[in-house]
Amino acid sequence: MATAQRLVVIGGDAAGMSAASKVRREDPAREIVVFERSPHTSYSACGMPYFIAGLVTSAERLVARSPEKFREKYQIDARVGHEVLELDPTNQRVRVINLSSRSETWEPYDQLLIATGAEAILPKLDGSEADGIFGLSTLASGIRIQQFMDQQLPRRAVVVGGGYIGLEMAEALVRQGLQVSLVERGEQVMGTLDPDMGALVSEALREIGVELYLNESLTGYAAANGLVTAVVTDQRSLPADLVIVGLGTRPNTALAAAAGITLGEKGSIRVNPRMQTSAANIWAAGDCAESFHLISKRPFHVALGTVANKQGTVAGTNLAGGYATFPGVVGTAVSKICKYEVARTGLMERELQQLGLLYRTATIKSKTRAGYYPGAGSITVKLLAEQGTGRLLGGQIVGLEGAAKRIDVLATVLTAGMTVQQMVDLDLSYAPPFSPVWDPVQTAARQLLGNSD
Amino acid sequence: MATAQRLVVIGGDAAGMSAASKVRREDPAREIVVFERSPHTSYSACGMPYFIAGLVTSAERLVARSPEKFREKYQIDARVGHEVLELDPTNQRVRVINLSSRSETWEPYDQLLIATGAEAILPKLDGSEADGIFGLSTLASGIRIQQFMDQQLPRRAVVVGGGYIGLEMAEALVRQGLQVSLVERGEQVMGTLDPDMGALVSEALREIGVELYLNESLTGYAAANGLVTAVVTDQRSLPADLVIVGLGTRPNTALAAAAGITLGEKGSIRVNPRMQTSAANIWAAGDCAESFHLISKRPFHVALGTVANKQGTVAGTNLAGGYATFPGVVGTAVSKICKYEVARTGLMERELQQLGLLYRTATIKSKTRAGYYPGAGSITVKLLAEQGTGRLLGGQIVGLEGAAKRIDVLATVLTAGMTVQQMVDLDLSYAPPFSPVWDPVQTAARQLLGNSD
Numbered sequence: 015m016a017t018a019q020r021l022v023v024i025g026g027d028a029a030g031m032s033a034a035s036k037v038r039r040e041d042p043a044r045e046i047v048v049f050e051r052s053p054h055t056s057y058s059a060c061g062m063p064y065f066i067a068g069l070v071t072s073a074e075r076l077v078a079r080s081p082e083k084f085r086e087k088y089q090i091d092a093r094v095g096h097e098v099l100e101l102d103p104t105n106q107r108v109r110v111i112n113l114s115s116r117s118e119t120w121e122p123y124d125q126l127l128i129a130t131g132a133e134a135i136l137p138k139l140d141g142s143e144a145d146g147i148f149g150l151s152t153l154a155s156g157i158r159i160q161q162f163m164d165q166q167l168p169r170r171a172v173v174v175g176g177g178y179i180g181l182e183m184a185e186a187l188v189r190q191g192l193q194v195s196l197v198e199r200g201e202q203v204m205g206t207l208d209p210d211m212g213a214l215v216s217e218a219l220r221e222i223g224v225e226l227y228l229n230e231s232l233t234g235y236a237a238a239n240g241l242v243t244a245v246v247t248d249q250r251s252l253p254a255d256l257v258i259v260g261l262g263t264r265p266n267t268a269l270a271a272a273a274g275i276t277l278g279e280k281g282s283i284r285v286n287p288r289m290q291t292s293a294a295n296i297w298a299a300g301d302c303a304e305s306f307h308l309i310s311k312r313p314f315h316v317a318l319g320t321v322a323n324k325q326g327t328v329a330g331t332n333l334a335g336g337y338a339t340f341p342g343v344v345g346t347a348v349s350k351i352c353k354y355e356v357a358r359t360g361l362m363e364r365e366l367q368q369l370g371l372l373y374r375t376a377t378i379k380s381k382t383r384a385g386y387y388p389g390a391g392s393i394t395v396k397l398l399a400e401q402g403t404g405r406l407l408g409g410q411i412v413g414l415e416g417a418a419k420r421i422d423v424l425a426t427v428l429t430a431g432m433t434v435q436q437m438v439d440l441d442l443s444y445a446p447p448f449s450p451v452w453d454p455v456q457t458a459a460r461q462l463l464g465n466s467d
Numbered sequence: 468m469a470t471a472q473r474l475v476v477i478g479g480d481a482a483g484m485s486a487a488s489k490v491r492r493e494d495p496a497r498e499i500v501v502f503e504r505s506p507h508t509s510y511s512a513c514g515m516p517y518f519i520a521g522l523v524t525s526a527e528r529l530v531a532r533s534p535e536k537f538r539e540k541y542q543i544d545a546r547v548g549h550e551v552l553e554l555d556p557t558n559q560r561v562r563v564i565n566l567s568s569r570s571e572t573w574e575p576y577d578q579l580l581i582a583t584g585a586e587a588i589l590p591k592l593d594g595s596e597a598d599g600i601f602g603l604s605t606l607a608s609g610i611r612i613q614q615f616m617d618q619q620l621p622r623r624a625v626v627v628g629g630g631y632i633g634l635e636m637a638e639a640l641v642r643q644g645l646q647v648s649l650v651e652r653g654e655q656v657m658g659t660l661d662p663d664m665g666a667l668v669s670e671a672l673r674e675i676g677v678e679l680y681l682n683e684s685l686t687g688y689a690a691a692n693g694l695v696t697a698v699v700t701d702q703r704s705l706p707a708d709l710v711i712v713g714l715g716t717r718p719n720t721a722l723a724a725a726a727g728i729t730l731g732e733k734g735s736i737r738v739n740p741r742m743q744t745s746a747a748n749i750w751a752a753g754d755c756a757e758s759f760h761l762i763s764k765r766p767f768h769v770a771l772g773t774v775a776n777k778q779g780t781v782a783g784t785n786l787a788g789g790y791a792t793f794p795g796v797v798g799t800a801v802s803k804i805c806k807y808e809v810a811r812t813g814l815m816e817r818e819l820q821q822l823g824l825l826y827r828t829a830t831i832k833s834k835t836r837a838g839y840y841p842g843a844g845s846i847t848v849k850l851l852a853e854q855g856t857g858r859l860l861g862g863q864i865v866g867l868e869g870a871a872k873r874i875d876v877l878a879t880v881l882t883a884g885m886t887v888q889q890m891v892d893l894d895l896s897y898a899p900p901f902s903p904v905w906d907p908v909q910t911a912a913r914q915l916l917g918n919s920d
Contacts, residue, residue, distance in 0.1 A: 178898075342894075346895060348898045350898060350900040387514070387517060416872070418896065425896065443871065445802050451773055
């Protein structure tokens, strides 16, 4: 076992610290150094909209483990405020700057793990250098938004982009009393759902007062005195004191690319199932690394904490001398948007068409509990299954409280390669406080088989 | 196809009416007659504790479809108040009594479906003929309890048996202001959980004021003026104005047995996967029929509406000339007991020991949401997996709101034959309002693999 070797990790959030912790558990003697440019380790990026909304009272509550805890409890040398500037695979070293002292050093490694994450896409456009325009990807960016709101007391916000982050932020800003507009290029918000399901979410946003501008694209910003004053689209100008740009994220892979490491989907670092990159002794995990889609059977990139934790644990197992592989994902995601819980997994219609797969769909409305039980809420389930074989290919759920977690059954069905008939046969739980006697996911499966009433 | 034939169904609840409806969908010309001895068709037996609790305001709300609806909308001749007294397989006929006119007729059939359900076990003991002692299995029995409570205004109730029905009824009676004691022969309530998990449920019952008498057995009753006054156990006498006996159910198979049809587990009717009995042209489905346990690979009996609906649909498909099979169950059940949601699937420790299977367990405590998100509640998950292979064998969940439906992931994993490592790899959904970043079921799987912190 390679004890007394030095593991260097770039990035101190989910993937990096999962890997570091796993190596420490397996190998108490390994030297482990983590360089993290922000002041934070192991925080919940997904929790930031709830911090902005005021549901989580301090940013510290989003931190799972501090650098001090990693040092003291795990003997992991977690150096925050340290940015890696260059990789030198030939000499097995990285160039690091201490962001407070500005001193640079070359740090040697025996193994290197790149876990640099992803950052919010902020297109360079007219006026985009103005203050008041924010992406949301790191804890630091969430704190900056909150500080801006405290200082500038914005009244009108425009959110650009109707994905998870954009919608969660739109709701958070409404909750904080702002007047909120949302600009989305697609015909509905939540482009990871088919448009028929996305339309339900659009409606819920309108109900809480969000002005939606669909089929409309960002072209730039207006500013005065260095502060943003409006979002400009291809159709209008929307006054704004605060702009949240939720146009997705981009893997932080400039360092890897400069070192000649092979990139893959959306510029993420190509890895094999053990999380090895194309360069010797260099591994990658998390939002910067490529994944694999178990249904399309193609390389896939996804920036989610769940995947980062899994990839980090796999990388850590291998870095510790064990053997583990990351099989891939099925594209599961969930979010709470206004009154609705929204979830999806597998492939959607557009993706199936692109792959040339023939499919059937069924969409049903049911209840989250027995119809007669207090608090039964509406739930809409859409399933997509392969024509001929009946194999499940995807599913989408929009519904009231208690709806969304049912997506996990579909994710498991997809992973197991089960058919819609096998879904109907599943021995799912039933009692009136939890479900109708046929769970809504099974009602949708029955509909697809033509067995509904 | 066998149109113009006559299908006779005995029993008008879940299994019988699922089958009848399925036959009607597939064969508009088939003559379908259903004999049901109670006044009700297609009702939710599982909803009765909530009717007694006052959460569901009328018994009619528990009826999904009335006999009139079956007749008018589906052309199914649903004859309530008609009891079948005898089967005559040789001459393909059944003897039926009209319970209001007391007239008897022999009714011919081409195919017969036995869907006679199960009834509450009410042991014949000293004093058991007194009024005020009730089982709970049919809608009529629930209405009788409610009428007794309205008329007699009982103050002290004793529930005998700590299974789902007993516990749901104990909570319902506390909610109606009664002083409630519960007698359970086992060391903990909820004998379908391992005792360590059952202890959590016992504690929740004590918290709402239910007096528990564990390791104690019913021996009889005391009565005065024809009304029950006490429950007598092997250790004491407990004053009682109302007694609910929740000692499980027994399949209603006397008719089948008298006709020479082969019985199986717990006296249920043995069926093949198409739901055919040992007698020609006689089928069975629902609480009176046997099932198959997909994990123990043995015949199994379970009285649950979900299984009844599935078996009924399978029987209906076959009776309509199609081909369908019922693969079996994994033993999933869920219930809301006081503050807790309680769920189980697969095999428990005692069953694994009886089968001689070597297993490992892990039990973890986690949260139903991200720890920092408002409303995050405790959840305890126990997993059981086969030693060596790591195949999941069972799981149990006790937790606050949002905990229980996760059992469906475990039920799907069991059905697919997945290992605990494959559970860890599952792409389950995560967002702070729904789960920690590792779903609690995956945290338990990680613990079992030794991957936890």
